[in-house]
Amino acid sequence: MTEIRKLDDKVSEVAVINGDYSIGIFTLGAILHKFSYKGHDIVVGHDRYEDYIPDLSDAYFSEVVGPFANRIANASFAIGDRRFSLEKNNGENNLHSGSKNFGSKYWKIESTDESSVRLSLESREEGGFPGNHHAEVEYSLSSDGELSISYSVSSDDICPVNVTNHAYFNLDGTGDIKAHKLTIGASRYLEVDSALIPLSVMDTAGTPFDFQSGAMIASRRDGKYDHCFIFDKGGKLSLENDEYVLTVSTDLPAIQVYTGEFLSSKAPGKDGKTIGAFSGVALESEFYPDFPNHPDYPGFYTEPGKPFMSKTVFHLVRK
Numbered sequence: 001m002t003e004i005r006k007l008d009d010k011v012s013e014v015a016v017i018n019g020d021y022s023i024g025i026f027t028l029g030a031i032l033h034k035f036s037y038k039g040h041d042i043v044v045g046h047d048r049y050e051d052y053i054p055d056l057s058d059a060y061f062s063e064v065v066g067p068f069a070n071r072i073a074n075a076s077f078a079i080g081d082r083r084f085s086l087e088k089n090n091g092e093n094n095l096h097s098g099s100k101n102f103g104s105k106y107w108k109i110e111s112t113d114e115s116s117v118r119l120s121l122e123s124r125e126e127g128g129f130p131g132n133h134h135a136e137v138e139y140s141l142s143s144d145g146e147l148s149i150s151y152s153v154s155s156d157d158i159c160p161v162n163v164t165n166h167a168y169f170n171l172d173g174t175g176d177i178k179a180h181k182l183t184i185g186a187s188r189y190l191e192v193d194s195a196l197i198p199l200s201v202m203d204t205a206g207t208p209f210d211f212q213s214g215a216m217i218a219s220r221r222d223g224k225y226d227h228c229f230i231f232d233k234g235g236k237l238s239l240e241n242d243e244y245v246l247t248v249s250t251d252l253p254a255i256q257v258y259t260g261e262f263l264s265s266k267a268p269g270k271d272g273k274t275i276g277a278f279s280g281v282a283l284e285s286e287f288y289p290d291f292p293n294h295p296d297y298p299g300f301y302t303e304p305g306k307p308f309m310s311k312t313v314f315h316l317v318r319k
Helices: 049-055
Strands: 002-006 014-016 021-026 029-037 076-078 081-083 108-112 116-123 133-141 146-155 183-186 189-194 198-203 226-230 237-240 244-250 253-256 281-288 307-316
Touching: 002 108, 014 116, 014 133, 029 049, 029 307, 133 244, 183 253, 226 307, 237 281, 244 281, 281 307
Parallel strands: none
Antiparallel strands: 002 014, 014 021, 021 029, 076 081, 108 116, 116 133, 133 146, 146 307, 183 237, 189 198, 189 226, 226 253, 237 244, 244 307, 253 281
16 A cells, blocks of 8 residues: 655655565655655654755655765766766765755656655766766555665766665664674675775675674774775675664665765754664675776666666565
């Protein structure tokens, strides 16, 4: 069952309910503000869409980030003999496309059915990224707890695209995620510098980045991660506590795991809860960060007639 509730002249809320599972979507930023099983919500965020607005270009709660998620070094890149300068919103670098990213915009409801909603966005050339973009995202929910997020982005110019959803998850629904167990099918990760710009591809074996057999988040590095893990073929990620398991699979080559070390909010969280450090973990399916400045990194460039398309599945199960 899908229900649409118009909140004001700009924003609607879409609820999709399928059996014991439900999701909630705001058309602002295509925000996934709820993913729950029998009312147990695992998404960190706010009750009202207005409370997301102060954090749209800071914490990026649950928004669809584009055209480029993650960091671009020195806020610039080149395509052939053309060089593009971006907004410097993370020191000298560009993070999540800057203040003009897809998550700060109002999306349109294109269609719904009993188990899904499809939203669209027209994003004119801005923020330094070339081309006018037509973006679509479809949220689809199955009765056994699979939330599929499908993306499509087309452009009238050549442009690097790296789109993701920036939801923070907490399987407890409250407190922090340090005791959550994390398992990642990744034998490689990206080593980064102090500004979190990638330096090189490294093996995870024998390092604090080896989660192939699973480990509690806080058991290494004091739980502090903001790193790109490179999936092995068929690899996936799982997050679990005593009651629930959330599994993430994607057709993209990597996932950025941010455990929320600096997470905060300018507004109260759901039910008035405080959102602070380690309140949730972001699991951002993606190409490698800064790939426009690394010819050897996998990435994708839209061009006329060549859209970006991707799908990521979050599967929530109660043990």
